[in-house]
Amino acid sequence: MPDANAAAGTLGAAAAQSGRYFGTAIAANRLGDATYSTIAAREFNMITAENEMKPDATQPQRGQFNFSAGDQIYNWATQRGLKVRGHTLAWHAQQPSWWRSLSGSALRQAMIDHINGVMAHYKGKLYAWDVVNEAFEENGSRRNSNLQATGNDWIEAAFRAARTADPAVKLCYNDYNIENWTYGKTQGVYNMIRDFKARGVPIDCVGLQTHFTGGSSLPGNFQQTLSSFAALGVDVTLTEVDVTNSSTTQYAGLTQACLNVPRCVGITVWGVRDSDSWRANENPLLFDGGGNKKAAYTSVLNALNAAGPVTPSSPTAGPGSPTPSTPPGPASRIVGAQSGRCLDVPNATQTNGTRVQLYDCNGGTSQTWTLNSSRQLTVYGNRCLDAAGSANGAAVQIYSCHGQTNQQWNVNSNGTITGVQSGRCLDVWGTGNGQQVQLYDCTGQANQRFSLS
Secondary structure (H helix, E strand, C coil): CCCCCCCCCCHHHHHHCCCCEEEEEECHHHCCCHHHHHHHHHHCCEEEECCCCCHHHHCCECCECCCHHHHHHHHHHHCCCCEEEEEEEEECCCCCHHHHHCCHHHHHHHHHHHHHHHHHHCCCCCCEEEEEECCECCCCCECCCCCHHHCCCHHHHHHHHHHHHCCCCEEEEEECCCCCCCCHHHHHHHHHHHHHHHHCCCCCEEEECCEEECCECCCCCHHHHHHHHHHCCCEEEEEEEEEHHHCHHHHHHHHHHHHCCCCEEEEEECCCEHHHCCCHHHCCCCECCCCCECHHHHHHHHHHHHHCCCCCCCHHHCCCCCCECCCCCCCECEEECCCCCEEECHHHCCCCCCECEEECCCCCHHHCEEECCCCCEEECCCEEEEECCCCCCCEEEEEECCCCHHHCEEEECCCCEEECCCCCEEECCCCCCCCECEEECCCCCHHHCEEEC
């Protein structure tokens, strides 16, 4: 394998080369720790809220939602160009106390109302939601929880409600001890997802928590498990990775298994430093308590770098293979499908390096773009839409036209606009005025679709 310093120098950048993400779980009350927040912002390109988006945090009293801590994490992440996974909507644990006074149809409705309320707040903003968490027993039967007591179809009801609440976000089922293909729990989850796919129940991904301990280490059939789930037509992702004593072999092994399965779209470690882990006494993460990289970090980085780049037609690029369609066209507005707002140069400036944003369409020259025969999108006649890099999160800006591939774009039949250099999509997380545009792996979601009109 190449030396860790020979290619991408961070976990997120290295994973992005193959169209994947490498993320971490964040606690809002640790963001004031400079070492913690610096590592998190530098190394990762996907963020999960550790506890701040769970039911007890988001709806502590019935009908009274509280998104302050979840929004703190979301804002911190998106201001740094990082995407966010939502965790979690329905779970037997960390329920608000008022849920536990309900049962039957009343509890079922409360769960659906909770899903609707939380997903409405984050609609269009998140990469994925862990809709249901840890609903199976070790033998593959359903967990005996208050939610299960509302009827065996409660998981299906949760996913159907989630799809109605946000048609674009990826919907995931998440659980632990489902890494070994022959284990009863793994088979139980597999059979549920197979049934859901056969009957058209909306589910897009399965999350394997991947908490490896002395008694639950990397199984030899781990890659078979990932491939088997992926063959059902869902993405697979490792959602809460930590490994006793940060075994270099196990970390490299789980990373390589993911890289070997095209629909394994990303890996998230459950915490930044050992001292931040819920298993702190086992030193299970990639950075020690002082924030230093451990040997396991290097093994993961090397594996990610060795995977190399993927082409834009990779299965991880999202639904609906785009067809390039880039004939020259007259001056146009570029309007976001999700936001209805226009691609805009702030304050009509012509300064090189100015970030492009969304803004209310006003017909001004700062919102008038021309697609020319060189596949450039020009504004003011002499400034080009320009990518300031090729990795996930790279800024999209204006710059004097120079003809290089970072200023060439494919306007595709599915509404995406992809960079010729990077193969990545124009992407914006948020719909309000001033939301900045970046590059990101194509997912087919509405925040990456635009129309020229």
